[in-house]
Amino acid sequence: MARTRPMKKALRYAVPATVAGATVVAVGLVPALASSGGSPDLPEITAEELVAKIAASDTQQLSGTVRITTDLGLPALPGMGPGGPGGGREEGAGDADPRGRIAELASGSHTLRVAVDGPDRQRISIVEKAAEYSLIRNGGDVWAYDSATNTVHHTVLPREDGRGAGPGETPGGLEKVTPQKAAQEVLKAVDATTSVTVDGTAKVAGQDAHQLLIEPKQPESTVGSVRIAVDADSGVPLKFTLTPKGGGKAAVDVGFTEVDFARPDAGTFDFKPPKGAEVTEEKLDGPRNGSGKAPHKDGRGGDGKERGGAEGLPSGLEVVGEGWGSVARVELPGGGPVPGTDAAREAAPEARKLLDGFTEEVKGDFGTGRFFSTRLVNALITEDGTVYVGAVTREGLVEAAGFAG
Numbered sequence: 001m002a003r004t005r006p007m008k009k010a011l012r013y014a015v016p017a018t019v020a021g022a023t024v025v026a027v028g029l030v031p032a033l034a035s036s037g038g039s040p041d042l043p044e045i046t047a048e049e050l051v052a053k054i055a056a057s058d059t060q061q062l063s064g065t066v067r068i069t070t071d072l073g074l075p076a077l078p079g080m081g082p083g084g085p086g087g088g089r090e091e092g093a094g095d096a097d098p099r100g101r102i103a104e105l106a107s108g109s110h111t112l113r114v115a116v117d118g119p120d121r122q123r124i125s126i127v128e129k130a131a132e133y134s135l136i137r138n139g140g141d142v143w144a145y146d147s148a149t150n151t152v153h154h155t156v157l158p159r160e161d162g163r164g165a166g167p168g169e170t171p172g173g174l175e176k177v178t179p180q181k182a183a184q185e186v187l188k189a190v191d192a193t194t195s196v197t198v199d200g201t202a203k204v205a206g207q208d209a210h211q212l213l214i215e216p217k218q219p220e221s222t223v224g225s226v227r228i229a230v231d232a233d234s235g236v237p238l239k240f241t242l243t244p245k246g247g248g249k250a251a252v253d254v255g256f257t258e259v260d261f262a263r264p265d266a267g268t269f270d271f272k273p274p275k276g277a278e279v280t281e282e283k284l285d286g287p288r289n290g291s292g293k294a295p296h297k298d299g300r301g302g303d304g305k306e307r308g309g310a311e312g313l314p315s316g317l318e319v320v321g322e323g324w325g326s327v328a329r330v331e332l333p334g335g336g337p338v339p340g341t342d343a344a345r346e347a348a349p350e351a352r353k354l355l356d357g358f359t360e361e362v363k364g365d366f367g368t369g370r371f372f373s374t375r376l377v378n379a380l381i382t383e384d385g386t387v388y389v390g391a392v393t394r395e396g397l398v399e400a401a402g403f404a405g
Contacts, residue, residue, distance in 0.1 A: 037199045038403040040208040042232050047196045050212050050230060051187060055392040057235035062206065063115040063268070064259035068177060070107055073375035082314050095151040096144045097280070098135050101126070114178060123268055124178075136271045143271040154277040179254050183228045183237035186214060193218050193323030203228045205256040216324035220396030221245065222376055223324060234261060244375045248334040251376045320388070320400040327390040332381075362394065365402030 045053070105126075105319030113125045131148035144153040190196055199213040209229040216223050222245050229239035273279050291377040293328040317330045359370040362380065371394055379389040380397040388397045 008080065039201055040232075042201050042208055042210060045198060045210055047212065049200050050210055051190070051196065053235040054183060054187065054212075054228075054230055054237060059236050059261060060118050060233045061116060062236070062259060062261050063264045064113075065257045066112040066114055066254060067109065067257050068105055068112065068252075068254040070105060070293070071107040071249060071375065072106065072251055072377065073109060075085040076205075094276075095149040096133075096146040096153040098142075098144045098153065098155075101133065101135075101144075115268045117264050117266075117269065121269045124262075134271075136269055138269040140216075143361040145271070145273075145277070150277045152276065152277045153275045154273075154279060154281050156281075156283045156289065158284050178241045179228075179237040179256065182240040182252075182254055183230075184229070186226050186240075189324065190214065191323055193325070199227070201232075202229050202239075204231075205259045207238060207259065208232040209238055218323055218325040218400075220392045221324035222391045223395060236261075242376070244374060248375070299393055319404060321390075321392075321396075325392055325396055327388050327392055327397060328386050329400070330389075332387060335340070362398060364398040366398075369401070371397070 042242050076084050102405050111127045113123075113127060115123045120139050121137060123136045127330070128148075131146070133147070134143075134145045136143045136145075140157045142157060144150075144155075144157040167296040193216060194279065195213075195217055197215075199211045202209050202211055209231055212228040212230055214226040214228070224243045224245040224247070226239040227239075227243075228237050230236070238259065240253070241250045241255075242252040243250045317328060320327045320329050359372045359381075362369055362371045366382050367384070369380050372379045372381070373394070377389065378392075378393050378394060378397055379387060380401055381387050382401060386400050390397070390400075393401075
Protein backbone atom coordinates (compact mmCIF):
# COMPACT_ATOMS: atom_id res chain seq x y z
CA MET A 1 0.00 0.00 0.00
CA ALA A 2 1.22 3.47 -0.79
CA ARG A 3 2.48 5.60 2.06
CA THR A 4 2.98 9.32 2.53
CA ARG A 5 6.33 10.57 3.83
CA PRO A 6 7.86 13.99 4.45
CA MET A 7 9.78 15.24 1.41
CA LYS A 8 13.05 15.38 3.32
CA LYS A 9 13.16 11.59 3.59
CA ALA A 10 11.87 11.10 0.07
CA LEU A 11 14.54 13.15 -1.69
CA ARG A 12 16.47 9.94 -2.27
CA TYR A 13 13.77 8.88 -4.72
CA ALA A 14 13.70 12.12 -6.72
CA VAL A 15 15.96 10.80 -9.45
CA PRO A 16 14.29 12.41 -12.51
CA ALA A 17 14.26 15.81 -10.83
CA THR A 18 17.99 15.77 -10.52
CA VAL A 19 18.58 15.48 -14.24
CA ALA A 20 15.62 17.53 -15.45
CA GLY A 21 15.98 20.05 -13.19
CA ALA A 22 17.46 19.22 -12.29
CA THR A 23 15.97 19.60 -11.74
CA VAL A 24 18.39 16.73 -12.12
CA VAL A 25 19.32 16.93 -13.48
CA ALA A 26 19.26 15.51 -13.49
CA VAL A 27 21.85 12.63 -18.48
CA GLY A 28 23.89 8.38 -25.09
CA LEU A 29 25.65 11.29 -26.38
CA VAL A 30 25.78 9.87 -29.90
CA PRO A 31 27.86 10.47 -31.84
CA ALA A 32 29.90 12.66 -29.50
CA LEU A 33 30.41 9.92 -26.92
CA ALA A 34 30.17 6.90 -29.16
CA SER A 35 32.57 4.14 -28.29
CA SER A 36 35.91 4.52 -30.01
CA GLY A 37 38.04 1.45 -30.49
CA GLY A 38 35.29 -1.05 -29.63
CA SER A 39 34.58 -2.61 -26.27
CA PRO A 40 37.74 -2.95 -24.17
CA ASP A 41 38.64 -6.31 -22.67
CA LEU A 42 38.43 -5.74 -18.91
CA PRO A 43 38.46 -8.12 -15.93
CA GLU A 44 34.99 -9.28 -14.95
CA ILE A 45 33.29 -7.39 -12.14
CA THR A 46 29.97 -7.92 -10.39
CA ALA A 47 27.31 -5.23 -10.05
CA GLU A 48 27.88 -5.10 -6.31
CA GLU A 49 31.62 -4.62 -6.82
CA LEU A 50 31.07 -1.90 -9.42
CA VAL A 51 28.65 0.03 -7.19
CA ALA A 52 31.15 -0.26 -4.34
CA LYS A 53 33.91 0.98 -6.67
CA ILE A 54 31.89 4.11 -7.46
CA ALA A 55 31.21 4.73 -3.77
CA ALA A 56 34.87 4.26 -2.84
CA SER A 57 36.24 6.52 -5.58
CA ASP A 58 38.33 9.26 -3.99
CA THR A 59 39.22 11.21 -7.13
CA GLN A 60 39.56 14.85 -6.06
CA GLN A 61 41.05 16.41 -9.21
CA LEU A 62 39.90 16.33 -12.81
CA SER A 63 39.14 18.53 -15.77
CA GLY A 64 37.50 18.03 -19.12
CA THR A 65 34.61 18.68 -21.46
CA VAL A 66 31.08 17.45 -20.78
CA ARG A 67 28.29 17.20 -23.34
CA ILE A 68 24.72 17.18 -22.05
CA THR A 69 21.67 16.44 -24.17
CA THR A 70 18.14 16.58 -22.75
CA ASP A 71 14.92 15.64 -24.54
CA LEU A 72 11.98 15.47 -22.15
CA GLY A 73 9.43 16.33 -24.83
CA LEU A 74 8.36 19.53 -23.09
CA PRO A 75 5.84 21.60 -25.06
CA ALA A 76 6.78 25.06 -26.29
CA LEU A 77 4.55 27.61 -24.57
CA PRO A 78 3.88 31.13 -25.88
CA GLY A 79 6.23 33.69 -24.31
CA MET A 80 8.23 31.08 -22.44
CA GLY A 81 11.86 30.22 -23.02
CA PRO A 82 13.74 27.20 -21.69
CA GLY A 83 12.59 26.49 -18.18
CA GLY A 84 9.77 29.07 -18.27
CA PRO A 85 9.67 32.85 -18.26
CA GLY A 86 13.11 34.40 -18.20
CA GLY A 87 14.73 31.17 -19.31
CA GLY A 88 13.92 29.48 -16.01
CA ARG A 89 15.78 31.98 -13.88
CA GLU A 90 14.44 33.05 -10.53
CA GLU A 91 12.36 36.21 -10.50
CA GLY A 92 14.45 39.17 -9.37
CA ALA A 93 17.75 37.41 -9.97
CA GLY A 94 20.52 39.30 -11.73
CA ASP A 95 21.67 38.34 -15.21
CA ALA A 96 24.61 36.29 -13.87
CA ASP A 97 22.85 34.85 -10.81
CA PRO A 98 23.44 31.06 -10.90
CA ARG A 99 19.99 30.26 -9.51
CA GLY A 100 17.83 28.90 -12.28
CA ARG A 101 20.70 28.36 -14.73
CA ILE A 102 20.34 24.60 -14.40
CA ALA A 103 16.80 24.94 -15.81
CA GLU A 104 18.30 26.25 -19.04
CA LEU A 105 19.81 22.80 -19.57
CA ALA A 106 16.37 21.15 -19.49
CA SER A 107 16.23 20.94 -23.28
CA GLY A 108 18.61 20.71 -26.21
CA SER A 109 22.35 20.05 -26.26
CA HIS A 110 24.98 21.98 -24.36
CA THR A 111 28.75 21.86 -23.93
CA LEU A 112 30.29 22.37 -20.50
CA ARG A 113 33.92 22.73 -19.47
CA VAL A 114 34.58 21.48 -15.94
CA ALA A 115 37.51 21.57 -13.54
CA VAL A 116 37.65 20.25 -9.97
CA ASP A 117 40.41 20.49 -7.35
CA GLY A 118 39.06 19.21 -4.06
CA PRO A 119 35.71 19.95 -2.39
CA ASP A 120 35.92 23.75 -2.44
CA ARG A 121 37.46 24.59 -5.80
CA GLN A 122 35.41 24.01 -8.93
CA ARG A 123 34.77 25.73 -12.22
CA ILE A 124 31.95 24.96 -14.66
CA SER A 125 31.44 26.91 -17.88
CA ILE A 126 28.49 26.63 -20.25
CA VAL A 127 29.90 27.26 -23.71
CA GLU A 128 27.52 28.69 -26.29
CA LYS A 129 28.20 29.89 -29.85
CA ALA A 130 28.98 33.51 -29.05
CA ALA A 131 29.07 33.60 -25.25
CA GLU A 132 30.11 31.73 -22.14
CA TYR A 133 28.65 31.48 -18.67
CA SER A 134 31.08 30.49 -15.91
CA LEU A 135 30.54 29.50 -12.28
CA ILE A 136 33.75 29.51 -10.23
CA ARG A 137 34.08 28.48 -6.61
CA ASN A 138 37.32 29.20 -4.78
CA GLY A 139 36.97 28.54 -1.05
CA GLY A 140 34.22 30.71 0.38
CA ASP A 141 33.82 32.81 -2.77
CA VAL A 142 31.53 31.90 -5.64
CA TRP A 143 31.78 33.98 -8.82
CA ALA A 144 29.32 33.73 -11.71
CA TYR A 145 30.07 35.56 -14.96
CA ASP A 146 27.88 35.98 -18.04
CA SER A 147 29.96 37.21 -20.97
CA ALA A 148 26.83 37.92 -23.04
CA THR A 149 25.69 40.65 -20.63
CA ASN A 150 29.06 41.39 -18.97
CA THR A 151 27.48 40.84 -15.56
CA VAL A 152 29.00 39.26 -12.46
CA HIS A 153 27.33 37.72 -9.40
CA HIS A 154 29.57 37.32 -6.34
CA THR A 155 28.40 35.17 -3.42
CA VAL A 156 30.23 34.90 -0.10
CA LEU A 157 29.41 31.56 1.50
CA PRO A 158 28.98 31.19 5.28
CA ARG A 159 32.23 30.51 7.12
CA GLU A 160 31.53 26.83 7.74
CA ASP A 161 30.60 26.28 4.07
CA GLY A 162 33.68 28.12 2.89
CA ARG A 163 35.89 25.81 4.87
CA GLY A 164 34.74 22.48 3.58
CA ALA A 165 31.38 22.25 1.85
CA GLY A 166 31.11 19.83 -1.04
CA PRO A 167 30.94 20.81 -4.70
CA GLY A 168 27.14 20.68 -4.62
CA GLU A 169 26.87 23.55 -2.14
CA THR A 170 27.14 26.55 -4.46
CA PRO A 171 24.10 28.66 -5.32
CA GLY A 172 22.20 27.36 -8.31
CA GLY A 173 23.36 23.74 -8.06
CA LEU A 174 24.93 23.77 -11.53
CA GLU A 175 27.37 21.09 -10.36
CA LYS A 176 24.52 18.57 -10.33
CA VAL A 177 24.64 18.18 -14.12
CA THR A 178 27.94 16.27 -14.06
CA PRO A 179 27.96 12.49 -14.63
CA GLN A 180 29.24 11.94 -11.08
CA LYS A 181 26.36 13.78 -9.43
CA ALA A 182 23.71 12.18 -11.64
CA ALA A 183 25.09 8.71 -10.87
CA GLN A 184 25.19 9.42 -7.13
CA GLU A 185 21.53 10.41 -7.07
CA VAL A 186 20.41 7.36 -9.03
CA LEU A 187 22.41 4.98 -6.84
CA LYS A 188 20.63 6.38 -3.78
CA ALA A 189 17.39 5.02 -5.24
CA VAL A 190 18.72 1.49 -5.72
CA ASP A 191 16.71 -0.89 -3.54
CA ALA A 192 14.47 -3.95 -3.89
CA THR A 193 12.48 -2.15 -6.60
CA THR A 194 15.55 -2.03 -8.86
CA SER A 195 17.49 -4.44 -11.07
CA VAL A 196 21.25 -3.69 -11.18
CA THR A 197 23.59 -5.55 -13.55
CA VAL A 198 26.88 -5.08 -15.38
CA ASP A 199 26.26 -4.81 -19.12
CA GLY A 200 29.57 -4.99 -20.95
CA THR A 201 32.30 -2.41 -21.39
CA ALA A 202 32.82 0.76 -23.39
CA LYS A 203 35.39 3.37 -24.35
CA VAL A 204 34.34 6.83 -23.09
CA ALA A 205 36.47 9.95 -23.52
CA GLY A 206 39.47 7.71 -24.19
CA GLN A 207 39.00 5.75 -20.94
CA ASP A 208 38.18 2.07 -20.49
CA ALA A 209 34.86 1.75 -18.66
CA HIS A 210 32.47 -0.83 -17.24
CA GLN A 211 28.77 -0.25 -17.92
CA LEU A 212 26.32 -0.43 -15.03
CA LEU A 213 22.70 -1.02 -16.07
CA ILE A 214 19.91 0.03 -13.69
CA GLU A 215 16.30 -0.92 -14.49
CA PRO A 216 13.23 -0.18 -12.33
CA LYS A 217 11.01 -3.18 -11.61
CA GLN A 218 7.87 -1.17 -10.81
CA PRO A 219 5.45 -1.11 -13.79
CA GLU A 220 4.21 2.41 -13.03
CA SER A 221 7.68 3.91 -13.56
CA THR A 222 8.29 5.76 -16.83
CA VAL A 223 12.04 5.14 -16.55
CA GLY A 224 13.16 2.34 -18.84
CA SER A 225 16.79 2.17 -17.81
CA VAL A 226 19.78 4.12 -16.57
CA ARG A 227 23.20 3.25 -17.96
CA ILE A 228 26.34 4.50 -16.19
CA ALA A 229 29.80 4.11 -17.75
CA VAL A 230 32.33 3.83 -14.91
CA ASP A 231 36.07 4.43 -15.36
CA ALA A 232 37.73 1.05 -14.82
CA ASP A 233 40.69 2.52 -12.93
CA SER A 234 39.30 5.34 -10.80
CA GLY A 235 35.64 4.36 -10.40
CA VAL A 236 34.55 7.80 -11.61
CA PRO A 237 31.27 7.83 -13.59
CA LEU A 238 32.10 9.13 -17.06
CA LYS A 239 28.75 8.90 -18.78
CA PHE A 240 25.11 8.78 -17.64
CA THR A 241 22.22 7.85 -19.93
CA LEU A 242 18.55 7.75 -18.91
CA THR A 243 16.13 6.20 -21.39
CA PRO A 244 12.33 6.34 -20.99
CA LYS A 245 10.29 3.15 -20.90
CA GLY A 246 8.51 4.32 -24.04
CA GLY A 247 11.74 3.87 -26.00
CA GLY A 248 13.37 6.16 -28.52
CA LYS A 249 16.43 8.26 -27.84
CA ALA A 250 17.61 9.00 -24.34
CA ALA A 251 15.72 11.59 -22.32
CA VAL A 252 18.88 12.71 -20.53
CA ASP A 253 22.49 12.08 -21.55
CA VAL A 254 25.49 13.61 -19.88
CA GLY A 255 29.08 12.50 -20.27
CA PHE A 256 32.67 13.45 -20.78
CA THR A 257 34.00 13.82 -24.30
CA GLU A 258 37.44 14.63 -22.85
CA VAL A 259 38.74 14.01 -19.34
CA ASP A 260 42.05 14.46 -17.54
CA PHE A 261 42.61 13.27 -13.97
CA ALA A 262 45.62 15.53 -13.37
CA ARG A 263 45.28 18.47 -10.95
CA PRO A 264 44.04 21.56 -12.82
CA ASP A 265 46.25 24.63 -12.85
CA ALA A 266 45.64 26.77 -9.75
CA GLY A 267 44.87 29.78 -11.91
CA THR A 268 41.81 28.00 -13.28
CA PHE A 269 39.92 29.02 -10.13
CA ASP A 270 41.03 32.66 -10.02
CA PHE A 271 38.54 35.28 -11.12
CA LYS A 272 38.56 39.05 -11.39
CA PRO A 273 35.54 40.95 -12.74
CA PRO A 274 36.25 42.30 -16.23
CA LYS A 275 36.48 46.05 -16.67
CA GLY A 276 33.06 47.64 -16.96
CA ALA A 277 31.17 44.58 -15.70
CA GLU A 278 28.12 45.11 -13.50
CA VAL A 279 28.76 43.28 -10.21
CA THR A 280 26.07 42.10 -7.79
CA GLU A 281 27.22 41.23 -4.27
CA GLU A 282 25.49 38.62 -2.10
CA LYS A 283 26.36 37.32 1.34
CA LEU A 284 24.59 34.28 2.72
CA ASP A 285 23.82 34.89 6.40
CA GLY A 286 23.66 31.30 7.63
CA PRO A 287 24.31 27.67 6.74
CA ARG A 288 22.62 27.27 3.36
CA ASN A 289 21.17 23.84 4.06
CA GLY A 290 20.77 24.27 7.80
CA SER A 291 19.12 27.35 9.21
CA GLY A 292 16.92 28.14 6.22
CA LYS A 293 17.64 31.86 6.70
CA ALA A 294 17.20 34.15 3.75
CA PRO A 295 20.32 35.16 1.83
CA HIS A 296 20.86 38.86 1.24
CA LYS A 297 21.75 40.84 -1.81
CA ASP A 298 24.06 43.27 -0.03
CA GLY A 299 27.30 42.52 1.79
CA ARG A 300 25.98 43.47 5.23
CA GLY A 301 23.05 41.10 5.64
CA GLY A 302 20.61 43.77 4.50
CA ASP A 303 17.15 43.66 3.00
CA GLY A 304 17.46 40.72 0.66
CA LYS A 305 14.55 38.67 -0.63
CA GLU A 306 13.74 35.34 0.89
CA ARG A 307 14.29 32.55 -1.61
CA GLY A 308 12.45 29.75 0.12
CA GLY A 309 13.30 26.92 2.47
CA ALA A 310 15.96 24.26 2.34
CA GLU A 311 16.97 23.38 -1.21
CA GLY A 312 14.26 25.77 -2.50
CA LEU A 313 11.49 23.19 -2.02
CA PRO A 314 7.91 24.33 -1.39
CA SER A 315 6.73 23.87 2.17
CA GLY A 316 4.34 20.96 2.74
CA LEU A 317 5.74 18.87 -0.10
CA GLU A 318 5.18 15.17 0.50
CA VAL A 319 5.80 11.96 -1.39
CA VAL A 320 3.28 9.20 -2.01
CA GLY A 321 4.54 5.73 -2.83
CA GLU A 322 7.90 4.00 -2.77
CA GLY A 323 10.98 3.64 -4.93
CA TRP A 324 10.68 4.39 -8.63
CA GLY A 325 6.91 4.72 -8.26
CA SER A 326 7.19 7.70 -5.90
CA VAL A 327 4.97 10.70 -6.59
CA ALA A 328 5.53 14.17 -5.16
CA ARG A 329 2.38 15.85 -3.81
CA VAL A 330 2.13 19.59 -3.20
CA GLU A 331 -0.75 22.02 -2.77
CA LEU A 332 -0.68 25.08 -4.99
CA PRO A 333 -0.63 28.44 -3.14
CA GLY A 334 -4.16 29.63 -2.44
CA GLY A 335 -5.80 26.32 -3.37
CA GLY A 336 -9.20 26.62 -5.01
CA PRO A 337 -10.24 25.58 -8.52
CA VAL A 338 -7.45 25.11 -11.02
CA PRO A 339 -7.62 26.88 -14.39
CA GLY A 340 -8.61 24.34 -17.02
CA THR A 341 -10.91 22.28 -14.78
CA ASP A 342 -14.70 22.34 -14.93
CA ALA A 343 -14.83 24.30 -11.69
CA ALA A 344 -12.92 27.17 -13.32
CA ARG A 345 -14.65 27.11 -16.71
CA GLU A 346 -16.64 30.29 -16.14
CA ALA A 347 -13.96 32.17 -14.19
CA ALA A 348 -11.05 31.72 -16.61
CA PRO A 349 -12.07 30.58 -20.12
CA GLU A 350 -8.80 31.79 -21.65
CA ALA A 351 -6.74 29.80 -19.17
CA ARG A 352 -8.85 26.72 -19.82
CA LYS A 353 -8.36 27.02 -23.56
CA LEU A 354 -4.59 27.25 -23.12
CA LEU A 355 -4.45 24.37 -20.66
CA ASP A 356 -6.65 22.21 -22.90
CA GLY A 357 -3.94 22.52 -25.56
CA PHE A 358 -1.38 20.52 -23.63
CA THR A 359 -3.32 18.63 -20.94
CA GLU A 360 -6.21 16.21 -20.91
CA GLU A 361 -9.00 15.65 -18.43
CA VAL A 362 -8.79 12.65 -16.11
CA LYS A 363 -11.13 11.35 -13.43
CA GLY A 364 -10.65 9.11 -10.44
CA ASP A 365 -11.47 8.65 -6.78
CA PHE A 366 -9.96 12.10 -6.20
CA GLY A 367 -12.48 13.77 -8.54
CA THR A 368 -11.55 15.55 -11.78
CA GLY A 369 -8.18 16.92 -12.83
CA ARG A 370 -5.87 17.73 -15.71
CA PHE A 371 -3.04 15.43 -16.83
CA PHE A 372 0.21 16.80 -18.28
CA SER A 373 2.78 14.43 -19.81
CA THR A 374 6.34 14.44 -21.10
CA ARG A 375 8.56 11.57 -22.23
CA LEU A 376 9.67 11.06 -18.63
CA VAL A 377 7.92 13.18 -15.99
CA ASN A 378 4.13 13.44 -15.74
CA ALA A 379 1.86 15.63 -13.62
CA LEU A 380 -1.74 15.62 -12.43
CA ILE A 381 -3.48 18.78 -11.19
CA THR A 382 -6.72 18.22 -9.28
CA GLU A 383 -9.63 20.64 -8.98
CA ASP A 384 -8.72 21.55 -5.41
CA GLY A 385 -5.29 22.83 -6.42
CA THR A 386 -3.16 19.78 -5.55
CA VAL A 387 -0.35 18.72 -7.89
CA TYR A 388 0.98 15.16 -8.20
CA VAL A 389 4.18 14.81 -10.20
CA GLY A 390 6.70 12.06 -10.84
CA ALA A 391 8.36 9.77 -13.35
CA VAL A 392 5.30 7.52 -13.30
CA THR A 393 2.45 6.71 -15.67
CA ARG A 394 -0.94 8.41 -15.70
CA GLU A 395 -2.42 5.39 -13.93
CA GLY A 396 0.23 5.74 -11.23
CA LEU A 397 -0.63 9.41 -10.68
CA VAL A 398 -4.37 8.70 -10.56
CA GLU A 399 -3.79 5.95 -7.98
CA ALA A 400 -1.56 8.21 -5.87
CA ALA A 401 -4.12 11.03 -5.96
CA GLY A 402 -6.92 8.64 -4.98
CA PHE A 403 -4.93 7.27 -2.06
CA ALA A 404 -3.79 10.66 -0.79
CA GLY A 405 -7.25 12.14 -1.17
